[in-house]
Amino acid sequence: MIPASDADRVHVRAPGKVNLFLEVGAAMPDGYHELATAFQAVSLYEDVWATASDDFTIEVTGSVDTSGVPLDDRNLALRAARLLARKTGQAGGVHLHVRKGVPVAGGMGGGSADAAAALVACDALWGTELTNAQLHQLAARLGADVPFSLHGGTAVGTGRGDELSAALARGRFEWVFATDAEGLSTPDVYTELDAHRERRRTDIAPAPTQPFVDPDVLHALRAGDPVRLAACLRNDLQAAALNLRPELAEVLELGESAGALAGIVSGSGPTVAFLCEAPEAALDVRVALAALGRDAFHAHGPVPGARLLPA
Template identity: 45%
Template sequence: MIGLKSVVARAPGKINVSLEVGPPREDGYHSVATIYLAVSLFEDVRASERMDSEFTISLHPDSAPFADPETFPLGKDNLVVRAADELRRYTGVTMGADLEVTKRVPIAGGMGGGSADAAAALVACNALWDCGLNREELAVVGAKLGADIPFALFGGAAVGLGIGDQVSPMLLRRSTYWVLVPASYGLSTPEVYRTLDKLRADQDVEAPHEVDIDTVQALVTADVNALGLNLRNDMEQAAIHLAPEIDTVIGTGERLGAVRGIVSGSGPTIAFLAESKTHAEQLRTLINEELDVDALVVSGPANGAAVVNHHAVFRGN
C-alpha cells in the first residue's frame, strides 16, 4: 500500500444582498455593483495526490440530495478541474490530483456553488502541492475562471465592482439570518442575462459604479428592517420572466412573515430575510408546510475557502 496525502477544503455559497447590473459591454460581460454575503452553506473539495499528472473528478455520495450523479459534469470542463489545472499552470507544478466534490449549494441556483467549488479546489491543491500561494494570489488565479471565485476565497461580506471580481471586504458587526428556498430546477446565468437585456432593450441603462450606502449601513449594523427595504436585484425580473412561479414563492414567504424575499443572484433560489435565528427557524417550518419544499436556514457572514482536513490515504500498488 502507498501512503499519499489528501486535503479537504471548504468554501461558502453566497447571496447578493444587492445586485445592480449595467448594459452588456463590448467584451460580452456586464458591469455590476453588488454586495456579496457568504452564507453558512458550504461546498467541499477533497484533493488527493496522484503518482502521475492526470486529473480525475468524482461526486461524493453525500451530494445526492443536492446534485444528480447522472447529470453532474465529471469531465475536464468542470470548474473544479479547470481551477486545479489553472493553478498548476500558474505555479509550474507538474503533479495531478484526484478531486472529489461534495455538493450542498443548489446547482444553477444563483448562489455561486460552482465558484465555491473552484475556490475550494484552489485552496486544496495549493496545500496538496505545497505551492505556498496566499489568498490574494489564489484570487488572481481564480479571477481568470469566474468573477465570483475571488469572493468565495475571501468570504465574509464584500462590495463587488467591475464584473464582480473587484472585491472590497466589508466588516460586519452582527450576523443576519436567511431562509433559502431552492428550486427543483436551475436557471442558466447567461440566459438570465440575455433575458434581462431583452427586457431592458428600450431603456437607457447606465453601468453602475458604486453600491447603495444605505444598504451597506443596514447590513453592517444588521438592521433587518432597513435592510429589507433596501434589498435589490436587477436580475430578479428576468428570473421571474423565465420562471414565473418564483414570484408566487416570494409572495408566499412574505405573507408568512419574512421581512423580505429576493432572488439570489441569477436565481432561481430565493432568499428570505428573517428577523432573527429563531424567526428564521419558524419561517422555514411555515414555508415547508405551505409550499412542500425543503427550505434551509443559513446565516452570514461565513468564512471564505479554507483547509478543513488533511491526512494520508492508502491505495494499492
C-alpha cells in the first residue's frame, strides 16, 4: 500500500529499464506475442509531480528531447491518472508535471515509467490507498512494461511481460546507453520481426511456442558477474531493429571495440545498451561514443521502482 500524503503536491520518481534477455514467441491471433524477458531497472529516471486540479492536464520537460511526447490522452501518464480516478471514484482531476530523463521512444520504458509514477503519485495525492497488487493490476492494463516500472530491481517477465517474478541480482551492473535522435515504433519493430522470421524461415529456428529466460542469465545475476552476464545477453527484437535501422550495427561495433563486455539493442530500440565491467570502462565507452557524435549516458542497475520523494 502506498501511504497517503497530506501535501497538495506529490513527487514520484520511476526508473528506465534495460532488457537483459528477451525471447519473443510467435504472433498470436490477437497480434500480440508471448514474451519471456529479464528486466533490470537502471539509474535514468522519470520524475512526476502531481498537483490537485479540476481537470486532467500534463506538461513535459526534461534533459532529453521531449518534442515527440504527446500532451493529450495518448500520453500514458495521463491515461494512468484517469484510470485510477475511474477505479476509485475520484471526482477531481490532477495536473502532472513530467521531467524526463529516459530517452523518448528509445526502448527503455520511459513512457511506462511515467505511467507507473503517475499511478503512485495520484494514489498518494488522492489518498486512495490502493494495495500494491491493485496498482499492479491497473499498471498491467496500461502496458506490458508498466508493472515492472512500479517494482523496479531485477525481474523475469512472462506472458506479455507483465507477469513478474523478482530475480536476485547481487552487486551493481554498469551500463552505457547510446541513444538516437529518431525513435523506433515498438509496433513497427514487432511487425518487422514477424516479416524477418517469415523471410528467413528456411535458415533460422522457428519462433518458440513457449518462450523462457535462459537460466544462465539468472545464474550470472545471482553471482553479480558482469562477464558471465555479457555472454548471455539476448534480444530477439534486435534483428528487426537492425533491419529498420542498419546504422545501429556500427554503434554496437564501436561500443564493444571501446571496451564494453557486450552490446545489445535495448528493447525495441533504437537505444543500444553496453554492459561494462567497471565504472572506468563505462567512462571509456561513453567518451568513445560521444567522440563520434552519439549521445551516451552512463547508468547502473538495479535500482528501485516508482517511489515517493519529497515534493
